[in-house]
Amino acid sequence: xxxxxxxxxxxxxxxxxxxxxxxxxxxxxxxxxxxxxxxxxxxxxxxxxxxxxxxxxxxxxxxxxxxxxxxxxxxxxxxxxxxxxxxxxxxxxxxxxxxxxxxxxxxxxxxxxxxxxxxxxxxxxxxxxxxxxxxxxxxxxxxxxxxxxxxxxxxxxxxxxxxxxxxxxxxxxxxxxxxxxxxxxxxxxxxxxxxxxxxxxxxxxxxx
Amino acid sequence: xxxxxxxxxxxxxxxxxxxxxxxxxxxxxxxxxxxxxxxxxxxxxxxxxxxxxxxxxxxxxxxxxxxxxxxxxxxxxxxxxxxxxxxxxxxxxxxxxxxxxxxxxxxxxxxxxxxxxxxxxxxxxxxxxxxxxxxxxxxxxxxxxxxxxxxxxxxxxxxxxxxxxxxxxxxxxxxxxxxxxxxxxxxxxxxxxxxxxxxxxxxxxxxx
DNA sequence: AACTGCTTGTTAAAAAATTAACAAGGAGCA
DNA sequence: TGCTCCTTGTTAATTTTTTAACAAGCAGTT
Numbered sequence: 001x002x003x004x005x006x007x008x009x010x011x012x013x014x015x016x017x018x019x020x021x022x023x024x025x026x027x028x029x030x031x032x033x034x035x036x037x038x039x040x041x042x043x044x045x046x047x048x049x050x051x052x053x054x055x056x057x058x059x060x061x062x063x064x065x066x067x068x069x070x071x072x073x074x075x076x077x078x079x080x081x082x083x084x085x086x087x088x089x090x091x092x093x094x095x096x097x098x099x100x101x102x103x104x105x106x107x108x109x110x111x112x113x114x115x116x117x118x119x120x121x122x123x124x125x126x127x128x129x130x131x132x133x134x135x136x137x138x139x140x141x142x143x144x145x146x147x148x149x150x151x152x153x154x155x156x157x158x159x160x161x162x163x164x165x166x167x168x169x170x171x172x173x174x175x176x177x178x179x180x181x182x183x184x185x186x187x188x189x190x191x192x193x194x195x196x197x198x199x200x201x202x203x204x205x206x207x208x
Numbered sequence: 209x210x211x212x213x214x215x216x217x218x219x220x221x222x223x224x225x226x227x228x229x230x231x232x233x234x235x236x237x238x239x240x241x242x243x244x245x246x247x248x249x250x251x252x253x254x255x256x257x258x259x260x261x262x263x264x265x266x267x268x269x270x271x272x273x274x275x276x277x278x279x280x281x282x283x284x285x286x287x288x289x290x291x292x293x294x295x296x297x298x299x300x301x302x303x304x305x306x307x308x309x310x311x312x313x314x315x316x317x318x319x320x321x322x323x324x325x326x327x328x329x330x331x332x333x334x335x336x337x338x339x340x341x342x343x344x345x346x347x348x349x350x351x352x353x354x355x356x357x358x359x360x361x362x363x364x365x366x367x368x369x370x371x372x373x374x375x376x377x378x379x380x381x382x383x384x385x386x387x388x389x390x391x392x393x394x395x396x397x398x399x400x401x402x403x404x405x406x407x408x409x410x411x412x413x414x415x416x
Numbered sequence: 417a418a419c420t421g422c423t424t425g426t427t428a429a430a431a432a433a434t435t436a437a438c439a440a441g442g443a444g445c446a
Numbered sequence: 447t448g449c450t451c452c453t454t455g456t457t458a459a460t461t462t463t464t465t466a467a468c469a470a471g472c473a474g475t476t
Contacts, residue, residue, distance in 0.1 A: 005463070009408050013401040017383050021360075031423070040386070043423090044465055051425055059424045060472050076404050077411030084403070095303035096399070104400040145406055152229075169406030175225050178248070185409040189397055191304070192312040193221040195292070196284050198353055198377030200217050201393040203285030213433070239453070251453095252435055259455055267442050267454045 008049045012072050014039050015046070019065045031062035073105075081107050083143040085167075087158045088150035089113045089128055092173055096147060097123045109141050114154075131161065138165035148172035159186075216257045220280050222247050223254070227273045239270035281313075289313050291351040293375075295366045296358030297321045297336055300381055304355060305331045317349050322362075339369065346373035356380035367394075 018038040022030055032046040039046075050056055056071050057063045073079060084101065086093050089111040097111055111128045113119060119130050129137060137143070146162040148155055148170060155174045162170055163184055170176075170186045180186055226246040230238055240258075244251040258264055264279050265271045281287060292309065294301050297319040305319055319336040321327060327338050337345060345351070354370045356363055356378060363382045370378055371392055378384075378394045388394055 004412075006405065006409075007463080009405050010401065013398070013404040016404070017398065017401065021383060021385075033423090038383075038385070042465055044467090045463090047423090047425060048464080055425065057424050058472065059470070060422045060474090062423070076408045078404060078407055082403075082407055091303040091306040095299040098299040099399060101400065101403070104403065106400075106403050144410055145403060168410045169403075171402050171406060175229060177229075177246070183413065185406055187402060187406060189399075189402060190221070190225065191307060191397075192309065192314070193218065193225065194379050194395060194397060195290075195309070195312065195314050195353060195377075196221040196224070196286060197214065197217050198379060198393055198395060199286055199290055200284045201214075202352055202376045204212075205391060215433075241453090250435055252437090253433085255453090255455060256434080263455065265454050267440075268452045269443065270453070 002052070004052050008052060009076070011039060011041070011045075011049050012076060015049075016069060016072055016076075019069050023065050023069075028065055029062045030065050030068070032057075034062075078105050081105050082145060083107050083109045083141055084145045084147060085109060085134070085138065085143050086111045086147045086149060087113075087131065087134065087162070088148065088154070089115075089118055089123060090149065090151075093147075093149035094123055096149060097126055106145070109143060110137050112137075131158065134158075134161050135165040138162075138167060143167060145169040145171070148174060148176065150174070210260070212260050216260060217284070219247060219249070219253075219257050220284060223257075224277060224280055224284075227277050231273050231277075236273055237270045238273050238276070240265075242270075286313050289315050290353060291315050291317045291349055292353045292355060293318045293320065293342070293346065293351050294355045294357060295320045295339065295342065295370070296356065296362070297323075297326055297331060298357065298359075301355075301357035302331055304357060305334055314353070317351060318345050320345075339366065342366075342369050343373040346370075346375060351375060353377040353379070356382060356384065358382070 015035050018035055019030060033043040035046045036043040053075050054071070056068050082105065084106050086096055086108060089097065093111060097108055101108055108126050111123060111126055112131045112134050113128060114131050118128050121128050144167065146167045146169070148158055150158050152174045155172065155176045159170065159176045163181065168184055170184065171189065172186060173189050173191070175188070176186065178186070223243050226243055227238060240251040240254040243254045261283050262279070264276050290313065292314050294304055294316060297305065301319060305316055309316055316334050319331060319334055320339045320342050321336060322339050326336050329336050352375065354375045354377070356366055358366050360382045363380065363384045367378065367384045371389065376392055378392065379397065380394060381397050381399070383396070384394065386394070
C-alpha cells in the first residue's frame with residue numbers, strides 16, 4: 001500500500017471534528033464539499049484523502065456521518081481506549097489533566113512531577129506520582145502515549161525516561177533534542193510559534 | 209516578491225527556538241545543517257527558507273546566532289510587543305494566562321469570561337473582564353491577537369466578537385465556523401487531533 | 417422502468433515543496 | 447599573500463501534494 005501523507009491523517013482527524021459538530025446540529029449526511037468548506041480545502045482533496053482507505057460514500061448523496069465517523073476512527077486506531085500519561089503537572093499539565101480527553105477515547109491514567117506537595121495527590125481524580133515512578137506505571141498500565149509539559153531544562157530527561165519505558169507517541173510542549181528511535185513519534189505543540197506565525201500573517205497580510 | 213509558504217514561516221519560528229536553546233548552551237554560530245538536524249529536515253531547506261528574505265550567513269562559516277535571531281524576529285514582525293487577549297479563563301485559559309509569553313514579546317493584557325466569580329479578579333496579575341467588554345478593551349488597548357479557550361458552543365459567538373473588535377489573528381482551541389474576513393487569520397491548536405495523529409502513527413508504524 | 421440530477425471515486429494535470437548539486441566566496445592557516 | 451577548506455546562496459531536478467476533470471452510478475422522480 002502506498003504511503004499515506006501525515007497531512008492526510010491530520011485532515012482525517014479534522015473531518016472527525018467537523019462531523020461531531022454536524023451531528024450535534026442534527027445532520028446525518030455530509031458531502032465532500034461540506035467538509036471541504038469547513039477545512040478550507042478543495043472537495044477533491046477530501047475525496048482523495050478518503051480514497052486512500054476505501055470507498056465510504058454513496059454517489060449522488062454523500063457520506064453517512066455515522067458510517068464515515070466510525071470508518072475514520074478505525075483508520076486512526078481509535079476503536080480502543082488509549083492510555084496517556086502527563087509529565088509535568090504545573091499550569092499546562094494540570095489544565096490538560098482536566099481536559100475531557102475521554103470523550104475522544106483517550107484515558108489519562110497518571111500525572112508525574114517532582115514537587116513533593118503534588119506527589120501522592122489526585123487531580124481530577126488522577127493520581128500524581130514522582131517522575132521516577134514513570135517507567136513502573138507505564139509498564140504496569142501499558143501506556144502508549146506521553147505528554148510532556150515540564151520546563152525546558154527537564155524535557156530531555158523526561159523524554160529519555162518515556163522512551164525507556166516503552167512509550168511510542170510523545171506530544172511535547174517544549175523542544176526536545178533527538179534523535180529518537182524510529183518507532184517513537186514525537187510531535188510538538190509550540191504556543192510561541194503559533195503566535196509568531198500569526199504575527200507574521202498580520203504584519204504581511206495576504207489571504208487567510 | 210514571491211509568495212512565502214506558511215510552512216517556511218513555521219520553520220523560521222522553529223529556527224528561533226533552536227537558536228534560543230543553542231545560545232543557552234553557549235554557541236555563537238550555527239550552520240544550516242545544525243538547524244536541519246534539529247528540525248529533521250534537509251540543510252538545503254533551511255538555506256532555501258532563509259533565502260526568501262536575504263543573505264544572513266557567512267560562506268564557509270555559518271550564521272551568527274545573534275544576527276540570524278534578530279533577522280528572523282524582524283521578518284516575523286516580532287520587534288514590537290504584541291498585545292494578546294484570552295477569551296475563556298477556565299482550565300486551558302488560566303494555564304495560558306500563566307504561560308511566559310512575555311519572553312517571546314507577547315503581552316497578555318486581559319482575560320474574558322462569563323462566570324461572575326472570575327470577573328473583576330486578576331490572574332497572574334492580569335484583569336478578567338466580562339466577555340461583553342471585549343470590544344471596548346481591544347479597541348482601547350490596540351490588541352492584535354486573541355486566543356479562544358471557551359467551550360465549543362460559545363466559540364462562534366466569541367469569534368464574531370473578536371472579529372468585530374478588530375482583532376486580526378486568532379488562535380483557537382476549538383473549531384469555529386467560518387468564513388472569516390480575508391484579513392483575519394484563524395489557526396488552531398487541536399489537542400484531540402494531535403493525539404489522534406499519534407494514535408495512527410503508533411498503530412501503523414513507519415519512520416518517525 | 418427509464419430518466420435526470422448530483423456526488424462520488426479516480427485519473428491526469430498542475431502547482432507547490434523539498435532535495436540535490438554546484439558555483440561563489442569568505443575564513444583560517446602556512 | 448596564496449592556498450585550501452568549508453559553507454552559503456541559488457538554480458535545476460525531483461518528489462510530493464493539490465486541484466481539475468470526468469466517467470460511473472445511486473437516489474429520487476415521473
